[in-house]
Amino acid sequence: MITIPIEDCNSFSQKTYNDYVFGLQPHMMKCKCGRCGGLIFYGRYKRHLKILGLFLSLIIQRVRCSFCGKTHALIPSLIVPYSQIPREDQQEILKLNEEGKSAKPVFDRNFQIDESHMRHIIRRYKRFWKERILSLGLSLNDRLTDVCLSVYSLQFMQIHRTWNSYFSSPT
C-alpha cells in the first residue's frame, strides 16, 4: 500500500479523498519493486471507518505496477491499515493512558469507540509499537506517521506487515 498525506479527520470525506487521489499522477509514485513510472489506477475496494462518531464507507483506489504487476492501495494517512479507528484517535487514547487519564475525550468525539477498543489498542501498542517508538527517541506526543513509514515501512499502529510507503506529492 501507499500512504498519501490526508491527515485531518474533521474535513474528511469520500470527496476529500477523491479530490486528492485523482489529482495525483500515479506514474510519479515508486512501487515496491523500486521502479517509478509504472503505476496506473487499477480498481477500487470498499472499507469501513469509524470517524467522529460516523460509520463511513470509503472507496479506496488501487494502483497497479506495469513492471512487476503488483497492486497497491492508496491509503490516507489518517487511517491505520486493517483498523477502523483513525490513527489520531488511537494515538490520543495511548497518550491519555500513559498520562493516567481517562480516554473520555476520544469516546466523546468518536462515540463508536468503547472501552474494549481502547484495551485492544493499548495491548497492541505495548506488544508491537512501544519499544519501536522509544528506540527512535520518540514519544506519543510526536508526529509518528512519516517516521514509522520511513523506518519500518508501516503506518504507526499498523500490525499487519503489508509493505507501506509514503507518497507526498512533489507539487
Ligand SMILES: [Zn+2]
Ligand atoms: Zn513494481
